[in-house]
Amino acid sequence: MREVAVVGVGMTQFGPSEKTNVELFSEAAMDAIAESNLEPKDVQALFLGNVFCGFEEGQVTLSAFAAADIGVPYIPTTRFEGACASGSVAIRDAYMWVASGAYDIVLAGGTEKALAMGTAYATRTFAMGSDSRYEAPTGITFPGIFAMMAHLYAKKYGIPLEQLKEQMAMVAVKNHHNGTFHPKAHFRKEITIQDVYKSIMVADPLQLYDCCPFSDGAAAIIIASAEKAKKLTDKPVYFAGAGQCSAPPLPNQKDITLVKARQASAKQAYDMAGLSPNDIDICELHDCFTIAEIVATENLGFFDHGEGCKGVERGETQIGGRIPINPSGGLKARGHPIGATGAAQVYEIAKQLRGECGERQVEGAKTGMTDTLGADLCMVCNMIFRI
Amino acid sequence: MEYKLTAKMFAEALKENRLLGLKCNRCGAYTVPPKKVCLECASEDLEVVELSGWGQIQTFTVIQVPPEGFEAPYIVGMAELDEGPWLMGNIVGVDPDEATMDLIGKRVKLGHKIHPGDKFSAGEMVAVTFSPQT
Amino acid sequence: MAEEREVNSASFYQFLTEKKLMASRCKKCQALYLPPHPICTKCHGSDMEWVEMKGNGKLAAFTAIAVGTTCTIEEGHDRNNPYVAGIVELDEGPKISGRISGLDARKPETIKVGTPLTAEFPEQEEGKGCYVAFKAQ
Incomplete structure (x- = not known):
């Protein structure tokens, strides 16, 4: 495989937008193309992550219309659906296609208009990521899955629920703080632990401020062979490794604090990069809920099992800490337009490794990782980047 | 080879409070809800069996913000069945406002609840329920 | 002010509700887009201006639809009561698709390509604004 x-x-x-998915993506795409010193005609293929365009706008074949909007209607385009990991799944595939030599320059990313659906309808469509035959009839929701994860975590590690809730709230406070430095974040305001406790209960023990928002937005990435990259920019950010893994429906996974798909996906990425968790300087991971961040930091090997909650408490995951997690504000504050999230994570890692993040810059970051999780823990994609 | 235990067959039995699953003739593992092959060893040599319907709660949540078509609050949980697999269901016979961590570890007996379904579902839906036994 | 509105489909529908059919024109190469495009697919410029279409054109292609979508079925259309949809070439050049009234959908053999048409702006269901359709003169 070639370097990419x-x-x-x-x-x-x-955040809320009145633009269509195609319009959102074409804006992000043109910015990525301009930053790459390219023109649209140089793009050889489009890999577009999106989950619910049919439900949001009554629109499918989104990738074709997105390509037409940026003036390249006659190239191969594909929409990738991997639930909340769709953007990452699209980017990983784009990476593989360029690495294989099939293409030199590919546009990849994602877009979503989750807010167009409203809470009840969105909650219903998001629940389609659970097994529709055997789980949907219970009325399980996405927050519900992670709420069950939190209860299991507290029980398994013998942590009083009140204590875990405080540690979870610290994740929300940290990510909101980081989000204040991200000019494109959905939320740019500080919150306190008390704000989390005062917010409404969504799925016990997760309160509103334990949950990321539904968002609108798009992000796009230009991926090129190393050979082309060197001619286009003096700051290429290289793919070091990537992994992806699926899993069976939630109950079949049994101990859901371990997220087996993530363990397998991360191992692929680490092995391919020849790196270990200790080599990662910065990580953008899937904090769809506060407990999800704690569990992910353990699954990815940054903390031992049952220790992630203490790492937050000790400040080890803050900017300037041992392993800064979600300097962008994460899904919690940057927002979660699901199809775009993976691309927004790669956007952040690229900007961080290039040293362009201003107040949220992690000094000296040279190796960064992304982690995106979809559906009922059955779709995970990890990528590692280096400069 | 034909699908041995379809979602439809599973749901029909569940409506009589009978929990059907697949027992692997090669490795002995139970696959519940059913799949095409054994979840442990991918063998197609499977037998349709009725499980005891008894298990133990492993985790739960009280849903306060429901999807369209559901009325909150209600409890969703996962139980480990006596035969080994975990299964998701609604925990019933417990006031959602009084659900605490004490639910975890409780012995439960399986039952069912019919949901009329909505425009997205293929007709009515049958949910597993778990009743804690004292 | 028309020209201050962002070039996107939300603005396009806002204009339709004001009974205006608006296209976008590339200031650099003058290419005209209907529905509007924020980016010129000919020269890749993104400096666009709004241009109002007069709403006159002629039928470029058509079909009589017997098995319709949910909303046309709700309007009372079925196999015995088909409706015409087609592509209209506007006098200004762009082509746009839409519902066509004033033609006999039961006798599609009588419908002629080239028939002069004018734009109209029927209301969608309550509160959802207007859409563009065409009527045979």
Whole structure:
């Protein structure tokens, strides 16, 4: 396989938007193309992550219309659906296609208009990520899955629920703090632990501020062979490794604090990169809920099992800490337009490794990792980047 | 080879409070809910069996913000069946406002609840329920 | 002010509700887009301006639809009561698709390509604004 690099990134403002998915993505795409010193005609293929365009806008064949909007209607385009990991799944595939030599320059990313659906309808469509035959009839929701994860975590490690809830709230406070430095974040305001406790209960023990928002937004990445990359930019960000793994429906996974798909996916990425968790300087991971961040830091090997909650408490995951987690604000504050999230994570890692993140810059970051999780823990994609 | 235990057959039995699953003739593992092959060893040599319907709660949540078509609050949980597999269901016979961590570890007996379904589901849906036994 | 609105489909529908059919034009190469495009697919410029279409054109292609979508079935259309949809070439050049009234959908053999048409702006269901359709003169 050839060496491959990210040469340009683009991202729209995350949050409520009246623009269509195609419009959002074309804005992010043109920014990424311009940053790469390319023109649209140089793009050989489009890999677009999106989950619910049919439900949001009554629109499918989104990838074709997105390509038409940026002036390249006659190239191969594909929409990737991997639930909340769709953007990452699209980017990983784009990486593989360029690495294989099939293409030299590919546009990849994602877009979503989750807010167009409203809470009840969105909650119903998101629940389609659970097994529709055997789980949907119970009325399980996405927060519900992670709420069950939190209860199991507290029981398994013998942590009083009140204590775990405080540690979870610290994740929300940290990510909101980081989000204040991200000009494109959905939320740019500080919150306190008390704000989390005062918010409404969504699925016990997860309260509203334990949950990431539904968001609108898009992000796009230009991926090029290393050979091309060197000619296009003096700051290529190289792919070091990537992994992806699925899993059976939630109950079949049994101990859901271990997220087996993530363990397998991360191992693929570490092995391919020849790196271990200790080599990672910075990580953008899937904090769809506060407990999800704690569990992910353990699954990815940054903390031992049952220790992630203490790491947050000790400040080890803050910017400036031992392993800064979600300097962008994460899904919690940057927002979660699900199809775009993986691309927004790559956007952040690329900007961080290039040293362009201003107040949220992690000094000296040279190796960064992304982690995106979809559906009922059955779709995980990890990527590792280096400069 | 034909699908041995379909979702439809599973649901029909569940409506009589009978829990059907697949027992692997090669490795002995139970696959519940059913799949095409054994979840442990991928063998197709499977037998349709009725499970005891007894298990133990492993985790739960009280849903306060429901999807369209459901009315909150209600409890969703996962139980480990006596035969080994974990299964998701609604925990019933417990006031959702009084659900605590004490639920975890409780012995439960399986039952069912019919949901009329919505425009997205293929007709009515049958949910597993778990009743804690004292 | 028309020209201050962002070039996107939300603005396009806002204009339709004001009974205006608006296209976008690339300031660099003058290419015209209907529905509007924020980016010129000919020269890749993104400096666009709004241009109002007069709403006159002629039928470029058509079909009589006997088995319709949910909303046309709700309107009372079925196999015995088909409706015409087609592509209209506007006098200004762009082509746009839409519902066509004033033609006999039961006798598609009588419908002629080239028939002069004018734009109209029927209301969608309550509160959802207007859409563009065409009527045979």
